[in-house]
Amino acid sequence: MHPKTSNMKCNATMLPLGESAVLVEFGGGIHPDTHRKVKAFTEYLDSHCLPGMIEYVSAFSSVTVFYDSLMVKQLHQDHVELRKEPSYRIISVILQKIVAELRTGDGQEARIVEIPVCYGGELGPDLAYVAEYNKLTVDEVIDIHSMGDYLVYMVGFAPGFPYLGGMSEKISTPRRQSPRMTISAGSVGIAGVQTGVYPIPTPGGWQLIGRTPLALFRPNENPPSLLQAGDRIRFYPISQQEYEEYKREPI
Amino acid sequence: MSIKVLQPGLLTSMQDLGRYGYQKHGVIVSGAMDTYSLRIANILVGNQEGEGALEIALLGPSLEIEKDSLLAITGGNLSPTINGKVVPMWRPVYVKAGSILQFGACKSGCRSYLAIAGGYDLLEVMGSKSTYLRAGIGGFQGRALQRGDVLAVKSPHGASLDRTEYFKRKYSPESFVSSSWYAGRPPIPQALRLTTIRMTRGLQFEYFTAESKSQLLNASFQVAAQSDRMGYRLSGVNLQLESPLEMISEAVALGTVQVPPDGNPIILLADRQTVGGYPKIGQVAIVDVPILAQVRPGATIQFQEITLEEAERLYIARENDIQELKTAIQLKFL
Amino acid sequence: MLTFDEIREIIKMIDQSSIQHFELNQDGTQIVVGKYAVSSQKNTPLDSEGVKETVSQRSTAAIQQESAKIMEEIEGSHLHKILSTTVGTFYSAPEPGADPFVKMGQQVGPSTVVCVLEAMKLFNEVEAGISGEVVEILFKDGEFVEYGAPLFLVKPE
Structure with a gap:
């Protein structure tokens, strides 16, 4: 676990992504400290209603706020300094104020989500290759992967797909030469220094080391994604039999 | 009350204005490629403008209308006929039960929208009736229509009921009756003509070579055959960065023009992913996305740069035009 | 009763x-x-x-x-006037660059659409209302038309 750094001040650059979105860039690349700023900002957005805002997308070092420019203009008619400005400037001024008052320590404790994985066999056809590539035994790969402490930096690419940070470089493996046409939902894979779980069947070139019986994408639930940006993840190994049982009767 | 699918067409799917509020969970927006046409189709039959409608791409379906209904067809002209007779577009059309609505050759544009008074009777998934094809959710069973599907239609109510009744009174024993007026629409691209698409500079525009920047705005691009609801792949000019750019994934938007390492730009559309890691050279103006959505693969486009302020002004003007149109249509039924 | x-x-x-x-x-x-x-x-x-x-x-x-009054008006020329049904902007074709609905000298029937009048983004079709030959087009594209204004002169059959 990363110790909580005490109240960092935030600042960010506002960049227009067309006439209906502003990208709020915190800078600092892929880093837990940057993530804390992103998280503090999205927690504010989750609990406050911004007039004209439609939704936001958070990423490694940025949060993009989507808005309706017509609504933003209409809602700020009374604002003497801003009413003649284009909507992205109005939104930028509002967001800049919010960012200036953020403190990273204010956020909630990270949630820990445990994900059961049946490693190897049919469900993880590339496990042996990953071991061989890193000159490790299959069991060592499983140990290293399941002992890691992973941070969900962002969710994207596919519904419920977590971009995870924290995988040991000891098991990093390049993508497959020829991507598979379809990868089953629940597949746990490695691509370079990244690890991830496929929520829906997708074509892809990741090295598949196992599969989880957990559904990461739950279209009929709210939220529809099991994992949220800011969650911490731990994988734990289960047997094929446990996997089958879990599939039959999800907890 | 329902519509039966006799022939499904190439890709006929239920769409609305999209699934908003779930992008932070990686759930894509989806929705109509040409939202303008979908909105107008709904407005014509007295529905809420964001009601679900069928998006009909390139090669249209053949549908049996099983009950007297008021419908409207907008978007690209895919030669719609009812019992063999040409149906006028961009206006309400009252159709008798048992009529066969058939789409034929693509005359202009490439996507038609079919709205029906009352709306299609489907459950919303995450607040939307749009089909999310890849995840297999939303719309009609999470997929494109297939032969034999039966789409339930809700009974018209409010404005959609009033309008249905209005045309019922005008009905003569022909296969359909329509209004003597029609809604204005943006120019629908013709297959062989060059379509101009307005754009603003993308966040990484400055990182491209001077030649690439100039070519982006002066050369023409062909919409590649692999283009789909996710995005339009363009070919014709190789756009290159001045020097390699360290990019980490961040959000993309409708109309984002991104450039992968091969130099062929991709314009992200309705089924785009929520995030991307390629440099963004441009951003298509919101008002021109519906026009772009009607450009057929194989056709050519060229970009014209406008300022962000201009893009916003165009958007606000268009929204005002739609409001005006709504009022004008309401007045027709007073 | x-x-x-x-x-x-x-x-x-x-x-x-x-x-x-x-x-x-x-x-x-x-x-x-x-x-x-x-x-x-x-x-x-x-x-x-x-x-x-x-x-x-x-x-x-x-x-x-x-x-009688209308008869008298058109008596001199024996021509029928197609009148505007609304206030709006005159268009001779369904869209820019398309063929016009009717041309000079063209035969029309009562239900032939001769032009559209745009008002509030809505295009209203105007029908000839008579059979005959179009002998004069009184407006150009984009011109504003008052209600009841004569749009076309038609020589009745």
Whole structure:
């Protein structure tokens, strides 16, 4: 676990992504400290209603706020300094104020989500290759992967797909030469220094080391994604039999 | 009350204005490629403008209308006929039960929208009736229509009921009756003509070579055959960065023009992913996305740069035009 | 006395028949229904005594007067004017660059669409309303048209 750094001040650059979105860039690349700023900002957005805002997308070092420019203009008619400005400037001024008052320590404790994985066999056809590539035994790969402490930096690419940070470089493996046409939902894979779980069947070139019986994408639930940006993840190994049982009767 | 699918067409799917509020969970927006046409189709039959409608791409379906209904067809002209007779577009059309609505050759544009008074009777998934094809959710069973599907239609109510009744009174024993007026629409691209698409500079525009920047705005691009609801792949000019750019994934938007390492730009559309890691050279103006959505693969486009302020002004003007149109249509039924 | 619905039914029946003139006396009520050409100036069969309900299809004095006026106006040229049905902007074609709805010298029928008038982003089709040949187009694309303004001159068949 990363110790909580005490109240960092935030600042960010506002960049227009067309006439209906502003990208709020915190800078600092892929880093837990940057993530804390992103998280503090999205927690504010989750609990406050911004007039004209439609939704936001958070990423490694940025949060993009989507808005309706017509609504933003209409809602700020009374604002003497801003009413003649284009909507992205109005939104930028509002967001800049919010960012200036953020403190990273204010956020909630990270949630820990445990994900059961049946490693190897049919469900993880590339496990042996990953071991061989890193000159490790299959069991060592499983140990290293399941002992890691992973941070969900962002969710994207596919519904419920977590971009995870924290995988040991000891098991990093390049993508497959020829991507598979379809990868089953629940597949746990490695691509370079990244690890991830496929929520829906997708074509892809990741090295598949196992599969989880957990559904990461739950279209009929709210939220529809099991994992949220800011969650911490731990994988734990289960047997094929446990996997089958879990599939039959999800907890 | 329902519509039966006799022939499904190439890709006929239920769409609305999209699934908003779930992008932070990686759930894509989806929705109509040409939202303008979908909105107008709904407005014509007295529905809420964001009601679900069928998006009909390139090669249209053949549908049996099983009950007297008021419908409207907008978007690209895919030669719609009812019992063999040409149906006028961009206006309400009252159709008798048992009529066969058939789409034929693509005359202009490439996507038609079919709205029906009352709306299609489907459950919303995450607040939307749009089909999310890849995840297999939303719309009609999470997929494109297939032969034999039966789409339930809700009974018209409010404005959609009033309008249905209005045309019922005008009905003569022909296969359909329509209004003597029609809604204005943006120019629908013709297959062989060059379509101009307005754009603003993308966040990484400055990182491209001077030649690439100039070519982006002066050369023409062909919409590649692999283009789909996710995005339009363009070919014709190789756009290159001045020097390699360290990019980490961040959000993309409708109309984002991104450039992968091969130099062929991709314009992200309705089924785009929520995030991307390629440099963004441009951003298509919101008002021109519906026009772009009607450009057929194989056709050519060229970009014209406008300022962000201009893009916003165009958007606000268009929204005002739609409001005006709504009022004008309401007045027709007073 | 006959009800309004009954009277309406009678008119409908006569309208669909070849009967030109119809009179009915019932309980002191007299109904006279006649079909008269617009041009007929006389022939007003209202000379009976007692209560009278006179219903006629197209021959009220007002309409006769009005038609006479229109007839007089176009008498000189023998041309029919297609009039504007709304206030709006004149367009001769369904969209820019498309073929016009009608050209000079073209034969039109009563339901031929001759132009569209745009008002509040809505395009209203104007039908010829008569069979004949288009001899003059009185507006250009984009010009503003008042309600009732003549749009085309047609030489009736």
